[in-house]
Amino acid sequence: MxxxxxxxxxxxxxxxxxxxxxxxxxxxxxxxxxxxxxxxxxxxxxxxxxxxxxxxxxxxxxxxxxxxxxxxxxxxxxxxxxxxxxxxxxxxxxxxxxxNQYCKYRENKNSICPICKTDKNVIPIFYGLVTETFMKKNKSKYYFGGCELTSCNPKYYCKTEGLQF
Incomplete structure (x- = not known):
């Protein structure tokens, strides 16, 4: 027992x-x-x-x-x-x-292009629906990235290299 x-x-x-x-x-x-x-x-x-x-x-x-x-x-x-x-x-x-899915764009803390190593021809990427007038007026200020947003989008565009980063 x-x-x-x-x-x-x-x-x-x-x-x-x-x-x-x-x-x-x-x-x-x-x-x-x-x-x-x-x-x-x-x-x-x-x-x-x-x-x-x-x-x-x-x-x-x-x-x-x-x-x-x-x-x-x-x-x-x-x-x-x-x-x-x-x-x-x-x-x-x-x-x-x-x-959270790993996103290489989150590591980018500045607007310096990883290829040409300068921010001379770098502009921010603009996401969202815009009018044609807005696009024409701000063509040199922004690179237009489209309407679809995820949690992993590039922030900058280098005009020299044609690179989104």
């Missing part, structure tokens, strides 16, 4: 220490279907690493993990590799995350 009670206590206490982490991760650019992600969950305490995949709807589940503080990362997807989330697991935890 004691052995049975002891076994029950071990099983019950193990359940208290093991929690689950699950949730949904969405893409900022693709509203309907997010890409499938490969995710890692790394303990900040003992560096234990868990790994899982999201499905086509962005759902993921890490199953049994110990309570504690973790860092969740997207791996093996170069468009999203710089996304990191701090997660604190105390009980079964559900999270809703947004993954």
């Amino acid at each position: 004691r052995k049975l009670v002891f076994l029950f206590l071990i099983i019950f206490s193990t359940g208290l220490w093991s929690q689950s982490l699950n949730g949904i991760i969405r893409d900022t650019l693709k509203k309907i279907n997010s890409p499938k992600f490969i995710l890692t969950l790394r303990s900040t305490f003992d560096k234990t690493i868990y790994k899982t995949n999201s499905d086509e709807d962005g759902r993921f589940d890490f199953g049994k993990v110990e309570n504690g503080k973790y860092k969740l990362n997207i791996i093996e997807n170069n468009d999203y590799i710089r996304n990191e989330y701090n997660i604190d697991i105390k009980d079964d935890t559900v999270v809703h995350l947004v993954a």
Whole structure:
């Protein structure tokens, strides 16, 4: 009988220490279907690493993990590799995350052309619907980039190189 009670206590206490982490991760650019992600969950305490995949709807589940503080990362997807989330697991935890797609244009902090290394013939890119009069009047001031906007658009245009950056 004691052995049975002891076994029950071990099983019950193990359940208290093991929690689950699950949730949904969405893409900022693709509203309907997010890409499938490969995710890692790394303990900040003992560096234990868990790994899982999201499905086509962005759902993921890490199953049994110990309570504690973790860092969740997207791996093996170069468009999203710089996304990191701090997660604190105390009980079964559900999270809703947004993954920002990596954009090379966000790294550009100034208007210096990466090819000719000057800002002499660089103008800002103007996005949106404009009238023909506005375009004619501001042709030398702006490069017109069209109406479609994403979260990853170039900011400048070099007239010398014909480059958007």
